[in-house]
Amino acid sequence: MSVHLVNPSDNSFGTAVITPRWLFVLAAATPREAGDPILVDESLEQIVPETIQPGDIVGISVHTGNALRGYQVGRMARSRGAWVVYGGIHATLFPEEALERGEAHAVVKGDGDIAWGRVVTDCLAGKPGRIYEGGRIEGTQFLAARWDLMRPEKYMWASVQTIRGCPKHCSFCSVWRTDGQKPRQRSHQKVIDEIVNLRQIGFRFVALADDNFYPVTLTDLKLAKQQNNLAKLEELTAIRKERFELMEELAKLPKDMVFFTQITMEAGEDGEYLDAMRRANIKGALVGVEAVTPEGLKAVFKDWNYSGEALAKQLQTFRAHGVHVLGSFIFGLPTDRPATFDATVAMALKAGVTFAQFVMMTPFPGTVDFGRWEKEQDKDPTLIGGVPITRYWLIPTEIRPKMFTPHPTMSSEEIRVRTQKVWDRFYNWPAIWQRSACCPNITSRIAFIFLSKLYRQMYAGTGISTDSARRKKSKAMARWTARQCKRLFKAKPMPELRPPEWDRVPAPAMGQTAFVGSVAVPGPFAVFPEN
Numbered sequence: 299m300s301v302h303l304v305n306p307s308d309n310s311f312g313t314a315v316i317t318p319r320w321l322f323v324l325a326a327a328t329p330r331e332a333g334d335p336i337l338v339d340e341s342l343e344q345i346v347p348e349t350i351q352p353g354d355i356v357g358i359s360v361h362t363g364n365a366l367r368g369y370q371v372g373r374m375a376r377s378r379g380a381w382v383v384y385g386g387i388h389a390t391l392f393p394e395e396a397l398e399r400g401e402a403h404a405v406v407k408g409d410g411d412i413a414w415g416r417v418v419t420d421c422l423a424g425k426p427g428r429i430y431e432g433g434r435i436e437g438t439q440f441l442a443a444r445w446d447l448m449r450p451e452k453y454m455w456a457s458v459q460t461i462r463g464c465p466k467h468c469s470f471c472s473v474w475r476t477d478g479q480k481p482r483q484r485s486h487q488k489v490i491d492e493i494v495n496l497r498q499i500g501f502r503f504v505a506l507a508d509d510n511f512y513p514v515t516l517t518d519l520k521l522a523k524q525q526n527n528l529a530k531l532e533e534l535t536a537i538r539k540e541r542f543e544l545m546e547e548l549a550k551l552p553k554d555m556v557f558f559t560q561i562t563m564e565a566g567e568d569g570e571y572l573d574a575m576r577r578a579n580i581k582g583a584l585v586g587v588e589a590v591t592p593e594g595l596k597a598v599f600k601d602w603n604y605s606g607e608a609l610a611k612q613l614q615t616f617r618a619h620g621v622h623v624l625g626s627f628i629f630g631l632p633t634d635r636p637a638t639f640d641a642t643v644a645m646a647l648k649a650g651v652t653f654a655q656f657v658m659m660t661p662f663p664g665t666v667d668f669g670r671w672e673k674e675q676d677k678d679p680t681l682i683g684g685v686p687i688t689r690y691w692l693i694p695t696e697i698r699p700k701m702f703t704p705h706p707t708m709s710s711e712e713i714r715v716r717t718q719k720v721w722d723r724f725y726n727w728p729a730i731w732q733r734s735a736c737c738p739n740i741t742s743r744i745a746f747i748f749l750s751k752l753y754r755q756m757y758a759g760t761g762i763s764t765d766s767a768r769r770k771k772s773k774a775m776a777r778w779t780a781r782q783c784k785r786l787f788k789a790k791p792m793p794e795l796r797p798p799e800w801d802r803v804p805a806p807a808m809g810q811t812a813f814v815g816s817v818a819v820p821g822p823f824a825v826f827p828e829n
């Protein structure tokens with residue numbers, strides 16, 4: 299009997315940019331008696347059906363974009379006599395769909411770190427439950443990934459999570475609803491141990507796979523003080539302190555390490571935080587700019603973001619503190635007009651962002667936007683190939699529209715064409731060459747140019763902003779560029795590197811909770827919700 303963990307994808311590039319972290323976390327959650335799981339990342343290569351034997355256990359992770367492929371893999375595995383289990387954000391939101399379309403025996407909702415062990419044990423006993431509530435476990439319970447099972451030559455960046463959840467409530471994002479608004483933070487010791495492990499095996503580029511690396515803003519602290527809410531103030535201060543401790547420890551790691559994260563632009567007001575990030579070698583961050591106008595920001599419940607001149611200044615502040623910005627912009631908001639496209643690319647260039655992505659408005663399940671749209675559609679449902687458009691991920695890719703929600707003044711095609719022009723303008727050769735001036739020497743300048751082109755090609759390859767003829771060409775280009783780029787990320791392994799000697803917290807017994815000072819450290823299954 300073998301356990302297989304499959305990351306489904308229709309696009310296999312042979313090389314991937316970032317490790318899908320869930321694969322290696324669930325590998326760590328797999329009970330010892332089941333042996334080492336077989337990991338299949340289909341963004342590298344497709345699963346070989348003959349590797350699945352009757353009685354095997356197959357865990358498949360689905361987000362909305364790869365659900366259709368995930369269900370195909372699940373049906374194949376079940377037809378070969380395996381136990382089929384789904385998890386991930388999409389299965390969490392639509393467990394019944396995974397049971398029906400994906401022919402699952404079981405679905406895990408929420409975090410899998412603890413629940414997966416129970417599923418495997420139940421499958422081994424021949425009696426899996428139907429739905430397991432993985433819940434939202436505490437940061438202290440997050441498992442470290444099994445990097446020993448990774449093929450290092452296949453990935454450019456590894457991914458380590460330091461915090462989960464986000465206190466904001468943007469209308470297009472599901473994170474605050476599924477992962478919660480309460481930040482769940484891992485201890486810096488555990489994060490550093492994992493990163494040291496990665497550097498030992500030759501990884502120096504690590505994506506901090508966090509929803510929001512800046513969970514406590516200066517405004518949050520000011521408000522708690524003004525309201526004389528001492529308990530809140532203490533809680534926020536503790537979270538912030540832990541962030542600084544983490545960054546202090548990151549700063550002590552080998553100097554060739556490079557980290558990247560995701561953060562809100564509010565961090566631009568916090569010079570102390572940005573300086574700590576620079577010292578920690580967090581060289582870049584994805585910042586959700588979304589829209590450059592106040593109306594656009596209001597439409598996505600993000601009016602705490604800046605617009606106009608203030609926006610350009612805020613993003614330039616990151617650069618001034620040594621943190622590069624990957625600006626993320628959304629097109630297709632109801633407030634967008636033809637002029638918005640030019641204004642956006644002009645702002646991206648003016649604000650000095652190092653990279654940018656221009657995504658089309660997509661109503662992801664679990665978001666406020668999706669709920670609104672589903673309600674509207676209830677009155678007069680649109681069907682494509684017999685599938686309601688509100689279940690667009692089930693529509694075969696060949697006939698799936700690029701945009702799902704109608705825009706009040708522009709056609710989908712107009713938005714797509716204008717978005718593509720924006721990508722082309724931001725990533726044209728002269729613009730990339732100019733931005734590459736941030737590199738210290740010609741070698742890194744060439745690397746920068748390659749990376750910029752790869753980024754653009756990979757987005758084109760996923761079809762977000764490109765027509766199908768160009769997409770085909772782009773995929774081939776992306777494959778080639780990815781192979782060249784992979785070499786740039788190689789680092790000499792450092793097997794001699796050791797993590798600091800921490801004051802280790804004694805592990806609590808099964809079902810018990812240990813206390814270190816005032817910090818509760820639950821033991822395995824201590825807060826596991828019932829099925």
Ligand code: B12
Pocket residue numbers: 316317318319320323324356357358359360361362363383384385386387388406408409410411414457459463470471472473477506507508509657662663
């Ligand atoms: C880091 C990240 C990225 C990175 C790295 C992706 C990668 N290769 O791993 C980058 C920046 C490349 C990225 C890109 C995109 N991302 Co992203 N990303 C994330 C983020 C912030 C963290 C993911 C992560 O690694 N978490 C750590 C692991 C350990 O947690 P996990 O994946 O949730 O897995 C746990 C559970 O879900 C469960 N589980 C998961 N799988 C399984 C399987 C089984 C069998 C079981 C039992 C349990 C289980 O157990 C795990 C451990 O607890 C999430 C936000 C989030 N909170 O999930 C968004 C998120 C997943 N991304 C999202 C989106 C939309 C995208 C993009 C489409 C963005 C875009 N417009 O281009 C692309 C798509 C890329 C692709 N084709 O896959 C959405 C997905 C929404 C949805 N409904 O599908 C999320 C939820 C963010 C959001 N704003 O809503 N992303």
Ligand code: SF4
Pocket residue numbers: 464465466467468471472473474509510562586
């Ligand atoms: S888009 Fe970013 S800031 Fe907004 S809720 Fe999602 S993770 Fe938080």
